[in-house]
Amino acid sequence: MDDATLSALRCWFRDYCRTFYTDNEDDNRNIRLKEEHTAQVCATMELLADSLALAPADRRLAAAVALFHDVGRFEQFRRYRTFKDSASVNHAALGARVLAEEGVLAGVAEGERRLIASTVGLHNVFRIPAGLDERHLLFLRLIRDADKLDIWRVFIEFYRQPAGERASAVSLGFPDIPHCTPAVVDTLLGGEMVDLATLRTLNDFKLLQLSWVFDLNFSCSRQVVRERGYVELIADMIPRQGDVARAIEVVRDALSPREPDSGAAGAVGRC
Template identity: 40%
Template sequence: MQYKTWFSSYVRSFYYTNEKDQKNIELKEIHSGNVYKNMTDIAQGFFSSEDEVNTASAVGLLHDVGRFPQYAKYKTFKDAVSVNHGALGAEVLAQEGIFKELSPALKDIILNAVKYHNAYKLPSVLTPKTLVYLKMIRDADKLDIWRVFTEEIFMQNKTERPSAVMLGFPVTDDYSEKILKAVYSKQLAKLADVKCENDFKLLQLTWIFDLNFKRSFSLLVERNYIDKMVDTLPDTLEINGLRQVLKDYCSLQINRDSGISE
């Protein structure tokens, strides 16, 4: 599959001459490359064939291809006020026809994994094989989103951040009890309940409960994302108490028998 060459050319067509817009495009281009690496890493420890690993890698690089036309038209990465970037990405790939040499079944796997990678819940209509790739890309995506925020966004001066990345949430010292409760309850928080930047950080921590592969949990722990995320939140007892809850959960998942959650 010549998807790497196509992807590079496609992204370059959205480059800007002004720094503000170009910074947002570069953020997603670098993210796509890192998700490709995460996806390959997870896939190599799970799949038995090179073709399966290559398919997973393709999904990793292409999963956010809808972000580029989304930003070009709406100047935002917030799906709720623009367009579903997963569905748009699948449309772009289908229209570009870059998978013509693939079997219909393999093409459907890639397109559906891209289409639903950002869904709040996994759709029930997909084949078991497709669901494996879908769970894998959701893990690989989260791992690099945590990198983006803990190593770049939260460490930067707020005026130097890519403008679209925080989705417009206000910066305050507060956080919502409803979002905090979701973390302690080991449940996914909802974006609709997020009121401020700290809520958004807590929501990202609940993504840990949506990871699927043992290797994903290992990478999360190895990269110390839990401490890095919690360290950016207010220094309160209830916030600091999250550290052990999350670390204990990760340890339990890493030590389970199978490589994927059922």
């Protein structure tokens, strides 16, 4: 993929997003949120690509994956009025289908086209499936980290906003009550990611977001989380009941600095 092809993909995405805006401001808040999220994920992907000193061709491929990772969210919201996959459709699979049906990647070489579509379709899986080759794994790990790094920002801003200014689909419908489900807390204590299906409250959802630190793949990603204070910002919004405080300490420990990623060529300083 050359620069001209990547530029054309960006133009298509911009025009595609415009087709989802309506006269309803609540609709537009939700669509705008996903368009802005995509822009931030693309910027974060550049940061990760720098940290790994990716070759120019791989940087462009990573940029295309970031651009399209949530392309299914727009049609999901238009059809179902929600971003909750379990109540609607798997947005990642829908995104891969949109790319195919719209012929978006027709000008991309076949191998890159398959990699982009497959990575988009898998970017939201709970656990990365076995059997993927190392190249596919690289781009899947990159988008999973870049996505999380901006979703933290999205939710922190959401929690801070007055109710009337929030994008309505963001909280996924969880009740905002001062309770944390013990099973969710126990999962964090075990250093594992929380499954969405186990959540009962908005505070559980915040704990799930904290558990994402256990699934970060690159030292640059962990550095970004530390520097932006995401764990503290979310943790401050969770009531300290039961073992919640101890679970948050487990999360903090998982962010401790580690050895730089192989092949980073010292570029981690950009993080």
